[in-house]
Amino acid sequence: xxxxxxxxxxxxxxxxxxxxxxxxxxxxxxxxxxxxxxxxxxxxxxxxxxxxxxxxxxxxxxxxxxxxxxxxxxxxxxxxxxxxxxxxxxxxxxxxxxxxxxxxxxxxxxxxxxxxxxxxxxxxxxxxxxxxxxxxxxxxxxxxxxxxxxxxxxxxxxxxxxxxxxxxxxxxxxxxxxxxxxxxxxxxxxxxxxxxxxxxxxxxxxxxxxxxxxxxxxxxxxxxxxxxxxxxxxxxxxxxxxxxxxxxxxxxxxxxxxxxxxxxxxxxxxxxxxxxxxxxxxxxxxxxxxxxxxxxxxxxxxxxxxxxxxxxxxxxxxxxxxxxxxxxxxxxxxxxxxxxxxxxxxxxxxxxxxxxxxxxxxxxxxxxxxxxxxxxxxxxxxxxxxxxxxxxxxxxxxxxxxxxxxxxxxxxxxxxxxxxxxxxxxxxxxxxxxxxxxxxxxxxxxxxxxxxxxxxxxxxxxxxxxxxxxxxx
Numbered sequence: 001x002x003x004x005x006x007x008x009x010x011x012x013x014x015x016x017x018x019x020x021x022x023x024x025x026x027x028x029x030x031x032x033x034x035x036x037x038x039x040x041x042x043x044x045x046x047x048x049x050x051x052x053x054x055x056x057x058x059x060x061x062x063x064x065x066x067x068x069x070x071x072x073x074x075x076x077x078x079x080x081x082x083x084x085x086x087x088x089x090x091x092x093x094x095x096x097x098x099x100x101x102x103x104x105x106x107x108x109x110x111x112x113x114x115x116x117x118x119x120x121x122x123x124x125x126x127x128x129x130x131x132x133x134x135x136x137x138x139x140x141x142x143x144x145x146x147x148x149x150x151x152x153x154x155x156x157x158x159x160x161x162x163x164x165x166x167x168x169x170x171x172x173x174x175x176x177x178x179x180x181x182x183x184x185x186x187x188x189x190x191x192x193x194x195x196x197x198x199x200x201x202x203x204x205x206x207x208x209x210x211x212x213x214x215x216x217x218x219x220x221x222x223x224x225x226x227x228x229x230x231x232x233x234x235x236x237x238x239x240x241x242x243x244x245x246x247x248x249x250x251x252x253x254x255x256x257x258x259x260x261x262x263x264x265x266x267x268x269x270x271x272x273x274x275x276x277x278x279x280x281x282x283x284x285x286x287x288x289x290x291x292x293x294x295x296x297x298x299x300x301x302x303x304x305x306x307x308x309x310x311x312x313x314x315x316x317x318x319x320x321x322x323x324x325x326x327x328x329x330x331x332x333x334x335x336x337x338x339x340x341x342x343x344x345x346x347x348x349x350x351x352x353x354x355x356x357x358x359x360x361x362x363x364x365x366x367x368x369x370x371x372x373x374x375x376x377x378x379x380x381x382x383x384x385x386x387x388x389x390x391x392x393x394x395x396x397x398x399x400x401x402x403x404x405x406x407x408x409x410x411x412x413x414x415x416x417x418x419x420x421x422x423x424x425x426x427x428x429x430x431x432x433x434x435x436x437x438x439x440x441x442x443x444x445x446x447x448x449x450x451x452x453x454x455x456x457x458x459x460x461x462x463x464x465x466x467x468x469x470x471x472x473x
Contacts, residue, residue, distance in 0.1 A: 069093070
């Protein structure tokens, strides 16, 4: 029997937590979506073209939105279409992991990576007649998840080719969206990121980013003061500490631009295409920029960027602050422009920020309130967060995708074991110990029996892996 992948096992557990039926998919009909969006227009065109080449094959081609709602469906096989109707894999029905359990498109959207789910991998028995391959589609400009391309066939027909076709269709959809949005033919997108930061808006039920630490607020204040005085700022600190967020927050206060772009340094071979994507915006009024990770730029690219900043934005160059790990790591052509350096403390030095950030990130992941138990809150604040805010964001997104009340059992095991670097075998053992002991109502005696260890061995392992299980108050 083939080993069960960790992704699949995690999806089964989430399906169980969601209360998904083991026997049949329970229909969840919505029937409402924006059929005039650029994503739907481009996805429909790509799938129609693919369907023309697969019309004689028993394959269902579908486009879904980011929540798993099936938007359209194409197939030349009438028997397959009737069978898909029986399991409600049809336009207007939701096939998210929460609604239908482990399935190709639901897991692709949950993990945001291309996914093939074969017959026996499905959580619900009625879906084991099929194999499904899906690939997420991201907006090529903003990076926002738009939805997924899903291909479904009979279980005996499933193969890795199905996944390759789904990935190709997803990539083609994103390329076509880029071409349509910018009015030209698709071109290779640089590995450097350019994305727009929307204005901060209060919304009903939102968890705005408030009540942060003095360390953070003091850094923002210093940045605002420097920008107000017309000085160019460099925010320096560990990666993932929130340097770009700090700069964006300050720029928004000083320059209430209609548009604010964050620009991240590209790989050296992508420099030309990177410049062509965003530098035409430099000369436009009411447009601000945050230049991230400039220490990754080559010297020639930094020299070219300096010339553009000075030439295009002579009166407003200060509105293009930069971020880097260290001031000395900033390429010299840009370093000579910097007049104020603001140190951004790592998250481990801003423990007061952890819970406000966790609540904000959970709301962004679910678009509704997500609570944390006392034990989970204590575990989050006790952890050192070597990966800073980025690591916190990943942990919170994964936990919030599984529940509306996050407990320690929903958190990554390393958070309870002081982030030790372990071999795969030891990491598996640690994860199992955390999983068993962190369940509500778990006892040391019952947990030891389930783990196949004596109580003394369990206590020794807790000390060995540095596992600190918070009390359930």
